Amino acid sequence: xxxxxxxxTPQRIVATSRALLVEGGPPAVVVREVARxxxxxxxxxxxxxxxxxxxxxxxxxxxxxxxTEACEAALQAAPPDPELRLRAxxxxxxxxxxxxxxxxxxxxxxxxxxxxxxxxxxxxxSGRRFGQLFGGLFVDLQRAGRLRSPGGAxxxxxxxxxxxxxxxxxxxxxRPGEVHTFVVGYHRMLGIVSVEVSGHLSWALAxxxxxxxxxxxxxxDDLLLPRPASAPGV
Amino acid sequence: xxxxxxxxTPQRIVATSRALLVEGGPPAVVVREVARxxxxxxxxxxxxxxxxxxxxxxxxxxxxxxxTEACEAALQAAPPDPELRLRAxxxxxxxxxxxxxxxxxxxxxxxxxxxxxxxxxxxxxSGRRFGQLFGGLFVDLQRAGRLRSPGGAxxxxxxxxxxxxxxxxxxxxxRPGEVHTFVVGYHRMLGIVSVEVSGHLSWALAxxxxxxxxxxxxxxDDLLLPRPASAPGV
DNA sequence: GCCCCCTTGTGAACGGTGTTCACGCAGTCT
DNA sequence: AGACTGCGTGAACACCGTTCACAAGGGGGC
Numbered sequence: 001x002x003x004x005x006x007x008x009t010p011q012r013i014v015a016t017s018r019a020l021l022v023e024g025g026p027p028a029v030v031v032r033e034v035a036r037x038x039x040x041x042x043x044x045x046x047x048x049x050x051x052x053x054x055x056x057x058x059x060x061x062x063x064x065x066x067x068t069e070a071c072e073a074a075l076q077a078a079p080p081d082p083e084l085r086l087r088a089x090x091x092x093x094x095x096x097x098x099x100x101x102x103x104x105x106x107x108x109x110x111x112x113x114x115x116x117x118x119x120x121x122x123x124x125x126s127g128r129r130f131g132q133l134f135g136g137l138f139v140d141l142q143r144a145g146r147l148r149s150p151g152g153a154x155x156x157x158x159x160x161x162x163x164x165x166x167x168x169x170x171x172x173x174x175r176p177g178e179v180h181t182f183v184v185g186y187h188r189m190l191g192i193v194s195v196e197v198s199g200h201l202s203w204a205l206a207x208x209x210x211x212x213x214x215x216x217x218x219x220x221d222d223l224l225l226p227r228p229a230s231a232p233g234v
Numbered sequence: 235x236x237x238x239x240x241x242x243t244p245q246r247i248v249a250t251s252r253a254l255l256v257e258g259g260p261p262a263v264v265v266r267e268v269a270r271x272x273x274x275x276x277x278x279x280x281x282x283x284x285x286x287x288x289x290x291x292x293x294x295x296x297x298x299x300x301x302t303e304a305c306e307a308a309l310q311a312a313p314p315d316p317e318l319r320l321r322a323x324x325x326x327x328x329x330x331x332x333x334x335x336x337x338x339x340x341x342x343x344x345x346x347x348x349x350x351x352x353x354x355x356x357x358x359x360s361g362r363r364f365g366q367l368f369g370g371l372f373v374d375l376q377r378a379g380r381l382r383s384p385g386g387a388x389x390x391x392x393x394x395x396x397x398x399x400x401x402x403x404x405x406x407x408x409r410p411g412e413v414h415t416f417v418v419g420y421h422r423m424l425g426i427v428s429v430e431v432s433g434h435l436s437w438a439l440a441x442x443x444x445x446x447x448x449x450x451x452x453x454x455d456d457l458l459l460p461r462p463a464s465a466p467g468v
Numbered sequence: 469g470c471c472c473c474c475t476t477g478t479g480a481a482c483g484g485t486g487t488t489c490a491c492g493c494a495g496t497c498t
Numbered sequence: 499a500g501a502c503t504g505c506g507t508g509a510a511c512a513c514c515g516t517t518c519a520c521a522a523g524g525g526g527g528c
Binding site: 131156186200206 | 344421435
């Protein structure tokens with residue numbers, strides 16, 4: 001027999017798992033319950049999915065892709081100015097995170113121990129895809145002369161070498177100081193949003209919105225050079 | 235019969251749970267296994283602990299206390315200068331986090347859904363205790379005239395009111411702009427350390443140490459006013 | 469001394485989980 | 499027609515959290 005809504009496509013499996021995730025967090029995404037909601041018994045799921053870990057991998061990949069696509073959609077709607085594009089992507093990232101707290105926790109929270117992400121697997125792939133989206137924005141900023149960058153000497157030899165290797169690995173045509181600005185942007189944005197989403201700020205602030213808005217604006221100020229007077233701005 | 239190392243004290247229970255946590259993450263702290271390692275059957279544990287949630291609460295509280303005590307120890311070894319004290323506490327925080335990644339994830343990572351922290355419970359208490367430790371450092375900085383602070387007007391009315399309420403609630407004799415600096419310090423430090431500990435930086439950097447060191451130094455620079463020339467420095 | 473009670477342990481049990489396995493049923497290809 | 503394959507089933511195993519009735523032991527009151 002087949003489930004009430006048709007065959008067991010990966011899409012239906014992921015959608016059902018995600019509904020459970022949102023309802024009760026990672027512990028609630030339970031093989032037997034996913035099967036139940038699909039109108040099927042648990043062993044049937046094992047024809048399509050290797051096990052619970054695989055289910056979570058599928059879920060992580062799908063959510064990461066959705067987050068990346070949300071940022072890409074914001075970029076397509078944004079004007080060509082690189083500062084505005086970075087701003088748009090940053091806000092899209094935070095908006096998605098706030099609108100999907102549980103999923104965001106799965107992506108960027110404490111890694112689920114006991115769950116082993118397959119090495120070289122789709123988890124890392126989608127993470128890298130997302131990193132490259134932001135990396136491209138910083139390349140655009142550098143080309144427009146808007147990217148602040150510390151002198152290479154200020155970073156120290158070890159960090160400079162590490163950053164140079166990262167640029168190589170990611171295929172970013174940036175100097176170490178510029179890669180540093182990119183990593184700072186990614187790192188601080190992720191920190192700001194993570195702490196907000198996880199609620200570890202609520203003891204201090206009833207409404208995190210204006211605070212986080214200010215923090216992200218300050219971050220952008222730290223990353224960007226002011227618009228040059230020679231080129232008339234927006 | 236009694237366990238191989240004596241009676242079932244809370245200390246032994248917590249220590250055993252923590253060993254399991256470190257070995258395999260939160261899913262590995264399993265009532266039956268804790269009991270086994272204590273040389274006892276599972277129902278015996280229920281004489282001392284209400285259940286698995288209670289076990290986790292005990293664990294969170296113990297770890298939070300240990301983290302706070304690590305910071306307090308660093309403060310006791312630090313000179314009286316408030317900048318150096320903040321620096322010492324910050325580094326103690328990060329050091330503890332790096333040395334106890336799993337425990338840190340339990341404290342400041344994605345909240346464990348399905349686990350409901352008891353309202354008004356010890357989890358919140360120890361969190362507040364930690365917040366007040368750092369709060370005191372910022373009060374000292376303000377008294378020494380070393381605390382950078384934005385004008386109240388730059389924050390906006392809603393945020394200012396929220397910050398004023400937070401100062402009241404936490405008993406900190408600080409103006410909204412100064413509370414803002416405190417929250418920024420806490421928030422950014424937590425973000426920097428969280429992202430480092432969770433490993434979400436490893437795609438970019440092989441060695442996060444020099445990068446994070448620089449980020450924390452920059453954060454301190456953003457929080458502090460330069461040492462006034464009138465008062466001779468260290 | 470005796471009895472009672474309270475603490476703390478035990479084994480058995482219930483319902484839940486992830487996962488595997490032998491089986492069966494429907495199609496599809498030869 | 500017959501065989502093979504894809505996909506689902508029920509039963510089973512081991513494990514989990516939790517509860518229950520029960521027993522062994524020590525301490526206090528008569």
